[in-house]
Amino acid sequence: MKPRSRILMTLFFLSELLMLAASAILVHRQAQAQPVILALFVLCLFLGLALVRSMMTGLQRNAARQAQEKLRDMEIEQLAALVGARQDVDSLRSTLTASCRIPEDLEEEIPSLYVxxxxxxxxxxxxxxxxxxxxxxxxxxxxxxxxxxxxxxxxxxxxxxxxxxxxxxxxxxxxxxxxxxxxxxxxxxxxxxxxxxxxxxxxxxxxxxxxxxxxxxxxxxxxxxxxxxxxxxxxxxxxxxxxxxxxxxxxxxxxxxxx
Known part of the structure; x- marks a missing residue:
């Protein structure tokens, strides 16, 4: 969890505790309790929304990073196949000349061919x-x-x-x-x-x-x-x-x- 999310979560739980404490202390003073509890409730709501937004942003960034890493692995694998393919052009030319046709699937007839x-x-x-x-x-x-x-x-x-x-x-x-x-x-x-x-x-x-x-x-x-x-x-x-x-x-x- 990012530092910003940790701070927001801490503040959110502290505001919840304060609201519970204020409710218990001011239970017999309803006139004084209502504004305090309302203010703490609004604070909890604001911190909760900020926390959810921060966590969603973090999840999106993690998903994007994982996608980039997966694509990078695919590109590395593709590059390795290109380098190690060792395509035999002479063999391909002789195959095409002998058969007088272009194979429908070159990869099946010549497995080492990269397409x-x-x-x-x-x-x-x-x-x-x-x-x-x-x-x-x-x-x-x-x-x-x-x-x-x-x-x-x-x-x-x-x-x-x-x-x-x-x-x-x-x-x-x-x-x-x-x-x-x-x-x-x-x-x-x-x-x-x-x-x-x-x-x-x-x-x-x-x-x-x-x-x-x-x-x-x-x-x-x-x-x-x-x-x-x-x-x-x-x-x-x-x-x-x-x-x-x-x-x-x-x-x-x-x-x-x-x-």
């Missing part, structure tokens, strides 16, 4: 991390984001948006048989609107209920609630559907004016 998915470095780092996680879970994925290098959006917002979309998709897809698993993500910027569409395989009993998982227990669905709140706070919305073994979510966020 950038987005010009925006923050989003690219997030997609790189999530693609690695899905490979470990045997979930084929295709993640593409046609976004500019610079976006007027807090990196913490981008982290929350793409992480929750892909984490929810992966958690649902991993419950399917291996041969049925997949996750596809497309993100574009249309004028000032960021549009993210995510599709993934699901089991027959899957459902979209914010706050509740497809298995009827809290957990997986909380990501949907976070996404819904995030979209709403930026003037957008989260829409989705589940049908025929697939789930499709579309999240929209407005960046700046809607004009």
């Amino acid at each position: 950038s998915r987005c010009a925006n470095p923050v989003v690219d780092a997030i997609l790189f991390r999530k693609s690695r996680e899905m490979k470990e879970q045997n979930i084929p994925c295709r993640l593409r984001a046609s976004l500019p290098e610079k976006l007027d959006l807090d990196p913490a917002i981008l982290l929350s948006l793409f992480s929750n979309l892909l984490d929810n998709a992966a958690q649902a897809a991993v419950q399917c048989p291996i041969h049925c698993r997949y996750v596809v993500l497309e993100a574009i910027l249309h004028r000032n609107c960021l549009i993210c569409t995510c599709e993934n395989s699901v089991t027959e009993k899957a459902a979209l209920t914010p706050g509740v998982s497809s298995r009827g227990t809290p957990g997986h669905g909380h990501g949907l609630q976070i996404l819904e709140d995030l979209c709403r706070s930026h003037g957008g919305q989260l829409s989705g559907s589940v049908a025929e073994g697939r789930c499709r979510l579309q999240a929209t966020l407005w960046i700046g004016d809607r004009s």
Whole structure:
């Protein structure tokens, strides 16, 4: 807890004690007690509001710092992959020449190949991390984001948006048989609107209920609630559907004016 919050909390409890003491001492002197108790009550209320505001500010700063640290870890991991990839250009050229075609997924045919998915470095780092996680879970994925290098959006917002979309998709897809698993993500910027569409395989009993998982227990669905709140706070919305073994979510966020 920050020093300012500690001071406010101490003053708040002291004012509470003073109000209780004044009430006990002046219990038989109502005319004199009322102004004193009222003044102490107003003081308690003011200190309480100041304390809540200080603690909320501290929580927001901590959340932003944790998001920055997580993004930094992702960027370091991405940089390490770039440095250690050892892409064999001659091997790739001979593969393309021999097959006379461009492989649909170069990463599958050449695992050491690093592929950038987005010009925006923050989003690219997030997609790189999530693609690695899905490979470990045997979930084929295709993640593409046609976004500019610079976006007027807090990196913490981008982290929350793409992480929750892909984490929810992966958690649902991993419950399917291996041969049925997949996750596809497309993100574009249309004028000032960021549009993210995510599709993934699901089991027959899957459902979209914010706050509740497809298995009827809290957990997986909380990501949907976070996404819904995030979209709403930026003037957008989260829409989705589940049908025929697939789930499709579309999240929209407005960046700046809607004009």
